[in-house]
Amino acid sequence: MTTTPRPTAPEPEAPAGGAGREPILQVRGLVKHFPLTQGIVFKKQVGAVKAVDGVGFDLFAGETLGIVGESGCGKSTVAKLIAHLERPTAGRILYKGQDITDLSGRALKAVRRNIQMVFQDPYTSLNPRMTVGDIIGEPFDIHPEVAPKGDRRRRVQELLDVVGLNPEYINRYPHQFSGGQRQRIGIARGLALRPEVIVADEPVSALDVSVQAQVINLMARLQDEFGLSYVFIAHDLSIVRHISDRVAVMYLGKVVEIGPDAAIYEHPTHPYTQALLSAVPVPDPAARQYSGGPPGGASGGPPGGARGRIILVGDVPSPANPPSGCHFRTRCWKARERCALEEPPLTVPPEFRATAGPAEHPSACHYAQERLVVPGE
Amino acid sequence: MPDAQDPLEPVDPHQAVAPAGGYGGGFDLAAADAQILEGPAGRAQDGGPLAKPRSLWSDAWHDLRRNPIFIVSALIILFLLFIVIWPQAITTQDPLKANLAMSQAGPSAGHPFGFDNQGRDVYTRVVYGARASVSVGLCATIGVVLAGSALGALAGYFGGWWDAVLSRISDIFFGIPVILGGLVFLSVVTNSTIWPVVGFMVLLGWPQVARIARGSVITARQNDYVLAARALGAGDSRLLLRHIAPNAVAPVIVVGTIALGTYIALEATLSYLGVGLRPPTVSWGIDISDASNQIRNAPHMLLWPAGALSLTVLAFIMLGDAVRDALDPKLR
Numbered sequence: 001m002t003t004t005p006r007p008t009a010p011e012p013e014a015p016a017g018g019a020g021r022e023p024i025l026q027v028r029g030l031v032k033h034f035p036l037t038q039g040i041v042f043k044k045q046v047g048a049v050k051a052v053d054g055v056g057f058d059l060f061a062g063e064t065l066g067i068v069g070e071s072g073c074g075k076s077t078v079a080k081l082i083a084h085l086e087r088p089t090a091g092r093i094l095y096k097g098q099d100i101t102d103l104s105g106r107a108l109k110a111v112r113r114n115i116q117m118v119f120q121d122p123y124t125s126l127n128p129r130m131t132v133g134d135i136i137g138e139p140f141d142i143h144p145e146v147a148p149k150g151d152r153r154r155r156v157q158e159l160l161d162v163v164g165l166n167p168e169y170i171n172r173y174p175h176q177f178s179g180g181q182r183q184r185i186g187i188a189r190g191l192a193l194r195p196e197v198i199v200a201d202e203p204v205s206a207l208d209v210s211v212q213a214q215v216i217n218l219m220a221r222l223q224d225e226f227g228l229s230y231v232f233i234a235h236d237l238s239i240v241r242h243i244s245d246r247v248a249v250m251y252l253g254k255v256v257e258i259g260p261d262a263a264i265y266e267h268p269t270h271p272y273t274q275a276l277l278s279a280v281p282v283p284d285p286a287a288r289q290y291s292g293g294p295p296g297g298a299s300g301g302p303p304g305g306a307r308g309r310i311i312l313v314g315d316v317p318s319p320a321n322p323p324s325g326c327h328f329r330t331r332c333w334k335a336r337e338r339c340a341l342e343e344p345p346l347t348v349p350p351e352f353r354a355t356a357g358p359a360e361h362p363s364a365c366h367y368a369q370e371r372l373v374v375p376g377e
Numbered sequence: 378m379p380d381a382q383d384p385l386e387p388v389d390p391h392q393a394v395a396p397a398g399g400y401g402g403g404f405d406l407a408a409a410d411a412q413i414l415e416g417p418a419g420r421a422q423d424g425g426p427l428a429k430p431r432s433l434w435s436d437a438w439h440d441l442r443r444n445p446i447f448i449v450s451a452l453i454i455l456f457l458l459f460i461v462i463w464p465q466a467i468t469t470q471d472p473l474k475a476n477l478a479m480s481q482a483g484p485s486a487g488h489p490f491g492f493d494n495q496g497r498d499v500y501t502r503v504v505y506g507a508r509a510s511v512s513v514g515l516c517a518t519i520g521v522v523l524a525g526s527a528l529g530a531l532a533g534y535f536g537g538w539w540d541a542v543l544s545r546i547s548d549i550f551f552g553i554p555v556i557l558g559g560l561v562f563l564s565v566v567t568n569s570t571i572w573p574v575v576g577f578m579v580l581l582g583w584p585q586v587a588r589i590a591r592g593s594v595i596t597a598r599q600n601d602y603v604l605a606a607r608a609l610g611a612g613d614s615r616l617l618l619r620h621i622a623p624n625a626v627a628p629v630i631v632v633g634t635i636a637l638g639t640y641i642a643l644e645a646t647l648s649y650l651g652v653g654l655r656p657p658t659v660s661w662g663i664d665i666s667d668a669s670n671q672i673r674n675a676p677h678m679l680l681w682p683a684g685a686l687s688l689t690v691l692a693f694i695m696l697g698d699a700v701r702d703a704l705d706p707k708l709r
Contacts, residue, residue, distance in 0.1 A: 083608045109610040117608045125601035129623040135602075138619075142610045189605065 022097075023058035024229050025082070025115075025197055030055040030091035032077050036320060049320045051077040053253035053327075054091070056346070059197065064223065064230040066244030066261070068237055068276070072316060074253040075233045076120075079201040082231060083117040084108060095197075113143055116190040120202040122182035126174035132185055133170035136160065139192035146193055159188040162225075164218060180211035184218065191222065199231045204239060216243055237280050241265055249273045252327040253319055255346055259361025267358040269349060269368040272328045275310040326366070334367045342366065437703035447699035453692035461511045464504045472497065472505040472659045481675040491677045494667055499678060502659055503685050509660040510689065513571050513578075514641040520579035521640075522633045525586025530625070532587065533594030534617055540591070547584030555581055555643065556650070563652035574653050578640050589632050593625035600624070631701040638693030645686050661686045 033048035052074040059065050067075050080086045082093060084100075092101045100111045119125035126135055136156045140147045147155050157167035163184040174182055183203060190198055200219070204212040220243060222228060234240045240247060241261050248258040249272065257270040268274045312331045317323055323330050329339035349368035352359045359370045441447045460467060476496040483491045490499035528547075532540040558581060566573040597603065603620050611619075647653030648662025649669070656663060661682040668678035 080604075085604050085608055112608060112610040117605065119601040119605060121601060125605055127600075127602040127606075127620055127624070130619075138606065138611070139609050142606075142615070186605070189609075193609070 021060045024061045024096060025059040025231075026092075026094040026097075027058075027078075027082070028056045028092045028094070030078065030081055030093065031089045032074075032081055032086060033089045047320050050253050050322055051319055052081065052088075053319075053322065055250070055253070055255050056091075057248055057255060057258060059229050059231060061196070061229055062223070062227050063245040064232050064243050066240035066247040067231065067233045067250060068235060068240050068247060069250035070235060070276075070316065072319065073250045074319070075235075075250055076201050078250075079117065079199045079231065079233050082197075082199050083115060084112065085117070109143070113146070113193045114195050115197045115199065116193060116195040118183075118186050118190045118198060118200040118203045121206045122179050122186055123206070125186050126182055128174055131171050131173055132156075132160070132165075132177075135174070135185060136188045136192055139189065143193060155192070159192055160185075162191065162222070163188045178211075179207050180215055183207060183211075183215050187215075187218065187222070191226065194226065195228070197229045197231065199233075201233050202235070203232075205234065205236065212239065219243065237265075237277065249276065252316060252322055254327055254364065256328065256365070257361070257363040258346065259363075260358075263358040263361045266372065267370050269352065269359050269361075269363040269370050270328075270365045271310075271332050271334055271367075271369075273363075274371050275312050278310040326364070328365075334365075334369075336367070338366055437700070440703040441699060444699050444703070446695050447703075450692040450695040450699065453688060454696060457507055457511060457689060457692070460504050461508045464508065468498075468501045468504045470498050470501040472502045473657055474498075481671065481678065483675075483677060490681045491675070493664065493675075493678045494671060499664075499681050502664055503661070503681050505659040506661040506664060506682060506685065507689070509571060509654055509658055510641045510644055510662075510686065513574055513644040513654070514637045514693070516571065516575045517578035517582065517640040517644075518633050518637040520575060521582035521586050521636060522629060524579060525583040526590040526626075526629050528583065529587030529590030529592075530594045530617065530622065533591035533625075534598060534613070534621065536595075543587070544591075547587050550581060550584045553581060556646065559643075559647045559652055560650065563647060569655045569658060571654060571658075574644055574647060577647075578643060582636065582640070585636070586629060586632055589628050590625065593628045594621055597621045597624040627704040631697055631704060633697075634700055635694050635697030638690040638697070641693070642686065642690045 030052055031050075031054055032052040033050050035045045036047040036049060037043040038046050055074070055078055057065060067078065069075050077086065081088050084103075088101060092099055094100065095111060095114065100108075103111055130138075133153065133156050136159050137152050140152045140155065153170070156170060160167045160169060165181060165184055165188070169177075174185065177185065183206075187203075203219070204215050207215060216239060219230065219232075223230060230243070232240065232243055244261050246259060247261045247264040248255045249264065249270065250256065251272045257264060257268065257273045264273060265277065268277055310333075314331050317327070317330055324340050325342055326332070326335070326339040326344050329335040332339065344364045344366045346362045346364040348360055348362055349365065351368065352361075352370070354360070474497065476492070479488075479492040479496040480494055481492060482488075482496075485491070488498050488500060490503060493499055493502065528543055532543040559577060562577055562580075563573055598621055600620075603616055606616055606620050644653055644660070645662030645665060648655075648660050649666040651666065653662055654660045664682040665679060665686070668675070668682070672679050
């Protein structure tokens with residue numbers, strides 16, 4: 001599928017890192033291991049699922065950072081860690097320079113006002129026993145200082161209006177709404193406390209394609225209106241490109257490549273990103289003949305299909321026992337001995353340093369190479 | 378709510394979003410925004426903004442009213458409650474008044490069920506016996522549901538050590554055979570009220586409800602709306618009482634309703650064995666016990682209290698079944 005940038009959104013040309021701006025959220029070396037235990041009463045740890053294994057990025061005010069990756073790569077765990085729904089095993093999360101990783105009690109509650117979450121499944125993210133008014137009004141019950149009691153009903157109706165729902169629906173129950181409308185309710189709940197950061201964990205994956213566009217555009221509009229910063233997690237590359245200013249690609253608990261969306265989509269340098277992008281379906285039959293590399297996995301080239309699609313062999317390794325060195329090496333056509341020994345750092349590869357080109361963005365590969373995989377638009 | 382769809386507007390507005398544009402060819406901001414604005418108005422068709430909201434409970438009530446099993450069992454239970462509260466309404470006699478001259482006499486005018494061994498009116502005793510049976514059943518159920526759901530919910534919500542310890546304790550109580558336990562515990566009690574029996578039932582019954590409550594709390598706890606509330610900063614008590622409990626209570630209600638019938642039967646069993654309620658309390662179990670060795674001479678002494686007991690137990694179990702069907706969203 002070809003992707004067309006949102007007509008209103010200017011393509012940010014700033015290099016990764018958004019020079020000169022203060023990041024609103026900084027994530028450094030985030031690690032989350034889920035212990036694997038044996039035994040019923042006396043639990044013995046026999047290993048750990050390394051769901052997130054050293055993730056770092058910055059989020060700047062008013063921007064959208066897209067996080068893409070296949071199922072099980074740790075995207076949703078990153079979302080939960082940022083929203084403080086899980087405690088990280090290691091690493092730090094800084095909000096406006098303040099370390100919020102280990103906050104608890106009152107201080108955590110105060111930070112929660114500024115970081116809210118929108119969930120994937122609109123059918124399970126709304127309490128079926130509460131009316132829409134109660135659901136959207138609950139943030140005010142928990143943080144009574146935000147809105148005086150007499151004002152809450154009006155505030156809830158305002159929020160319904162903001163997300164494009166009829167304010168008269170305040171007494172309805174979630175099951176009386178469609179999926180798209182429920183997701184709007186979830187967004188309204190997230191907006192109630194006027195947060196600065198919204199972590200959206202696959203907010204449109206559970207919706208019909210036609211409704212996805214509405215919800216995405218609603219989110220884009222709200223971003224302009226309220227100056228929100230989004231961490232937008234999805235596995236649909238075209239949606240991420242549509243809404244994101246910058247994109248981070250995750251594989252097996254690590255960020256493998258990060259940069260402005262045009263750089264990632266048009267000048268990917270990490271082989272996993274290239275494989276991921278080449279898997280995007282192309283609706284144009286003629287474009288299928290586009291050849292991005294020698295087919296059949298000729299020497300040095302990736303194993304390719306007829307239209308230059310990079311077909312990875314094997315499955316994603318188990319996050320309980322990831323490969324040494326580069327996590328992607330088991331499926332990478334470029335893998336050499338060095339990849340098994342040395343873990344590639346997420347930095348701008350030496351060959352692209354100071355080129356000032358779009359390929360100059362962090363990519364965790366020893367043998368990074370620029371390679372166009374998405375057919376030109 | 379397909380029944381509420383307006384046939385004049387078959388097309389859901391969301392289905393009509395510019396398929397030509399799609400998002401493959403770029404999001405059409407204006408068109409999508411127009412849809413956003415139209416959305417609510419177009420959606421108003423399914424009942425209108427003033428339509429009465431229906432919760433799961435009102436949906437369940439809607440189903441129950443149409444269920445003949447529910448109607449029959451509810452009528453039986455209502456009648457039972459009526460004679461529990463006001464037995465004098467349908468009998469003017471004293472259940473304890475004995476006339477030995479009439480011992481084991483069959484039905485006669487004014488005494489439709491005949492007389493028992495001591496010459497007491499069986500009809501009156503059956504009517505008054507409901508009081509003991511239903512009180513024991515209700516009190517035991519309330520105790521079991523309160524204790525079991527509180528312990529089970531805490532175990533399911535907090536998990537960890539508390540859960541492990543509680544689950545093992547409930548396994549121990551599960552392992553006690555009810556009849557043997559009753560014979561051992563209750564034979565040492567000399568109190569003739571219903572409370573020792575109720576206490577025994579709660580002691581042995583809570584693990585059943587605790588397991589159900591624990592399971593449904595664990596299921597409810599994993600829902601995104603609980604995570605969403607936690608992300609908003611909600612504390613444990615708000616999460617448990619506002620979000621988890623209302624969504625986990627249905628299975629407990631079903632188990633409780635069915636258990637009520639079995640507790641009434643258990644009371645009769647214990648009374649029959651001589652360790653439950655004791656005379657002069659009037660109870661179906663005691664009467665069945667008295668009648669059991671006279672069954673050849675005077676079968677009516679056994680059949681009426683036994684029939685009343687069976688009907689009551691059946692009514693509660695049918696009610697439980699009907700409630701379960703109505704509350705199970707998978708059957709919708």
